[in-house]
Amino acid sequence: MSAGSGPRPLAEAASVSKRYGSFAAVDEVSMQVRPGEIVGLLGANGAGKTTLIKLLLGLAVPTSGTATLFGQAPDRATRRRLGYVPQGLGLWEALTVAQNLHFANAAFGAADSHLTPALEAVRDRPVSAIGLGLQRQLAFTIALAHTPELLVLDEPTSGVDPLSRARLWDAVHAEADRGAGILVTTHYMQEAQQCDRLVLMSRGRAVAEGTEKDIIGTTTACEVDTDQWSTAFDALDRAELPVTLAGRQVRLADTPPETVRTALTAAGISAQVHEVPATLEEKMTVIDRATAHS
Numbered sequence: 001m002s003a004g005s006g007p008r009p010l011a012e013a014a015s016v017s018k019r020y021g022s023f024a025a026v027d028e029v030s031m032q033v034r035p036g037e038i039v040g041l042l043g044a045n046g047a048g049k050t051t052l053i054k055l056l057l058g059l060a061v062p063t064s065g066t067a068t069l070f071g072q073a074p075d076r077a078t079r080r081r082l083g084y085v086p087q088g089l090g091l092w093e094a095l096t097v098a099q100n101l102h103f104a105n106a107a108f109g110a111a112d113s114h115l116t117p118a119l120e121a122v123r124d125r126p127v128s129a130i131g132l133g134l135q136r137q138l139a140f141t142i143a144l145a146h147t148p149e150l151l152v153l154d155e156p157t158s159g160v161d162p163l164s165r166a167r168l169w170d171a172v173h174a175e176a177d178r179g180a181g182i183l184v185t186t187h188y189m190q191e192a193q194q195c196d197r198l199v200l201m202s203r204g205r206a207v208a209e210g211t212e213k214d215i216i217g218t219t220t221a222c223e224v225d226t227d228q229w230s231t232a233f234d235a236l237d238r239a240e241l242p243v244t245l246a247g248r249q250v251r252l253a254d255t256p257p258e259t260v261r262t263a264l265t266a267a268g269i270s271a272q273v274h275e276v277p278a279t280l281e282e283k284m285t286v287i288d289r290a291t292a293h294s
C-alpha cells in the first residue's frame with residue numbers, strides 16, 4: 001500500500017526528527033502504519049528504530065516534524081487504543097505473573113484475559129523468577145488484553161527460541177487479520193519477510209521502503225563456487241572487497257563479477273563466479289555502506 005492511499009493511518013510520522021545536541025537519532029522520517037498491515041522497521045543497532053517508536057507513541061518529543069497516533073497528538077486516550085511491548089518489556093518484576101496481568105488489565109479497563117498454559121504454570125511466581133521467553137509471552141499477552149487497534153513491538157523475539165518465535169508471529173498475523181495495525185522492529189530477516197511492508201532505517205534516516213522485493217530492487221551479489229572457500233575468502237578480504245561467508249558459501253554484495261574474478265585469479269584460485277539477486281541483509285549492508293560515505 002503506498003503512502004497516502006488506503007485507510008487512515010493509525011500512526012504517522014511526518015518529517016519527524018529527534019536531535020540530541022548536533023546528533024540526529026531520527027532525521028526527517030515520514031512513515032505510516034495503517035489498519036490490518038504489518039510494518040517492519042529494520043536497521044542496524046543505533047539506526048534510530050526505538051527513538052522513532054518513542055516519537056510515534058508520544059514517549060519522546062520531536063525536535064521538528066510531527067508524530068500522530070489515531071490522527072491526533074499522542075495522549076492518555078490514544079494510549080488506551082495501543083498495545084506496546086518495549087525492548088525492556090515494561091513488566092513489574094517484583095509482582096507475580098497473575099498480578100502483572102491483573103494490574104495492567106485494571107489500568108486499561110480490560111477484563112482479565114487468559115494466560116497461556118506455560119504462563120498459567122508460573123502464575124504465582126514473581127516475574128523476576130521466570131525466564132526471558134516467558135516474560136516476553138507475558139508482555140505480549142498484556143499488550144493484547146485490551147484488543148488494541150495498534151500493536152507496537154520493539155524486538156519482540158530477541159532471545160526467544162524458534163518455536164516460541166513462530167507462535168508469536170502466528171499471533172501477530174492473527175492480530176493483523178482482525179484489523180490491527182502492527183509496527184515491529186526486528187533483526188531477523190525471516191521475520192522481516194513476514195511483514196507486509198518494510199521501512200529500512202540507517203543513521204536516523206528512512207532510506208528505503210516497500211516490500212522485500214522493492215527494497216532489494218536490482219541489487220545483485222556474486223556467489224563464488226570453489227573447494228578452496230577459506231583461501232578464497234581470505235584473498236577477497238585482503239583485496240578489500242565486501243566478502244561474507246554463509247556456511248561455506250563465499251558471497252560479495254554489489255560487486256561486479258569481473259572484479260571478483262580478477263582478485264581470485266591474482267591469488268591463484270580457480271573458482272566459478274555467478275551473479276545472483278542480493279538478499280535483504282546484503283541490501284541493508286550496501287545501503288549502510290553508502291550512507292556511511294554520504
Ligand SMILES: Nc1ncnc2c1ncn2[C@@H]1O[C@H](COP(=O)(O)OP(=O)(O)OP(=O)(O)O)[C@@H](O)[C@H]1O
Nearest residue numbers: 020024025026043044045046047048049050051052
Ligand atoms: N537520550 C539519548 N541521548 C543521546 N543519544 C541517544 C538517546 N537515545 C538514543 N540515542 C542515540 O540515538 C541513536 C539511535 O538509538 P535507537 O535506540 O533509536 O536505535 P535502534 O535502531 O533502536 O537500535 P537497537 O537496534 O540497538 O535497539 C543511537 O546512536 C543512540 O545512542
